[in-house]
Amino acid sequence: MVNLDKYSSIFIANWKLNGNSSFLKDYYEKLKVNSNNCTIICSPSIYLKSLKGNNENLFCGAQDVSSFKEGAYTGELSASMLKDNNIDFCLVGHSERRQHFAETNDKVNTKSSNLIKENIIPVICIGETLEQKEKNLTEEILTSQIKDSVPNLANHQNALIAYEPVWAIGTGLTPTLDEINQAHELIKNFDQKFIDFKVLYGGSVKSSNSKEITNLSHVDGCLIGGASLKVDEFNTIIS
Ligand code: PGA
Numbered sequence: 001m002v003n004l005d006k007y008s009s010i011f012i013a014n015w016k017l018n019g020n021s022s023f024l025k026d027y028y029e030k031l032k033v034n035s036n037n038c039t040i041i042c043s044p045s046i047y048l049k050s051l052k053g054n055n056e057n058l059f060c061g062a063q064d065v066s067s068f069k070e071g072a073y074t075g076e077l078s079a080s081m082l083k084d085n086n087i088d089f090c091l092v093g094h095s096e097r098r099q100h101f102a103e104t105n106d107k108v109n110t111k112s113s114n115l116i117k118e119n120i121i122p123v124i125c126i127g128e129t130l131e132q133k134e135k136n137l138t139e140e141i142l143t144s145q146i147k148d149s150v151p152n153l154a155n156h157q158n159a160l161i162a163y164e165p166v167w168a169i170g171t172g173l174t175p176t177l178d179e180i181n182q183a184h185e186l187i188k189n190f191d192q193k194f195i196d197f198k199v200l201y202g203g204s205v206k207s208s209n210s211k212e213i214t215n216l217s218h219v220d221g222c223l224i225g226g227a228s229l230k231v232d233e234f235n236t237i238i239s
Contacts, residue, residue: 001119002059002088004157004198007038009214010221011238012061012123012162012200013228014042014091024050030231033058034238037221040089041228045077049085061089061123064097067110079111083118090115091223092122093149095166105148113151116158123160123223124149125202126187130167138165139186146190156196161187162223168203170226175203177216184218207236 004010019027024047033039033055041051042061051060066076082090092115093108112122126145128138142163150159163183168174175183184199201213202223213219228234 001158002038002121004038004121004160007057008036010038010040010160010198010200011234012040012042012089012091012202012221012223013234014063014094014202014223014225015044015229016063016096016225017044018229019043019047021047021050027231030235031058032235032239037238039238042089042091048082048087059088060086061091062087063091063094065090065092065111065115065120067107067114069114079114079118079120082115082120087120089121089123089160091125091162093125093145095125095127095164095169099166105145108149109151112149112159113153116151116153119158121158121160122154123162123200124154125162125164125223127164127166127168127203133165133167138183142183142186143190146187146194155193156198160198160200161194162200162202163187164202164223170204172204174205174209174213177212180213181216181218184216188218205237207233210237 035057040059040061042063048060062082066078092111097103115122128141132141180201187199188194198220200221200223201219205222205224206227
């Protein structure tokens, strides 16, 4: 398992359903990994094998994993298959999966647990919708997502948490810096065991705001969608 303690910041590129072989080749030729940071590229699964570089601070992550271990589940990829292909990280419970693929906290919990057992680090995504924020339910939602999505066997060395307000994803909107720091503090103070967890922020991160976000005392890195597709932009974010 990757030693997370080694890194001061963690940056994850979430390509979502984007990219092809030539995009990937060009991206890797131009990518400049900073050796103080852990950089993880989450490409569509079919490209994961071609991503492995020889930079010790650059890793591959899957965007999802099956909650099943094996059997008659057409189209699925198991945690052990990811391990078999040297994948070190996997996003779990991204809001797009919760929204479009009916992913529940229970499923996120099972997937995360299966990943940890295969020595893959789950990046467990949580976050409130705009409606929930407007009803002042952010704290309640985050608390219940942590309680139900994070498996008992997770700890700060084998799992990551990403706080991604749903309304900030792909919209260009972000919470204030205070709101981000407070949400991260809430997550870390949820229970004694979360104090040392690395918590990443995601939602409309770009080169113009990444520095002030990563400098926040309770933020340990960022999960980047749209801006990670432009390699120059991503290079600035991770530099
Ligand atoms: P965004 O996406 O950076 O495009 O807002 C973040 C994410 O979905 O993880």
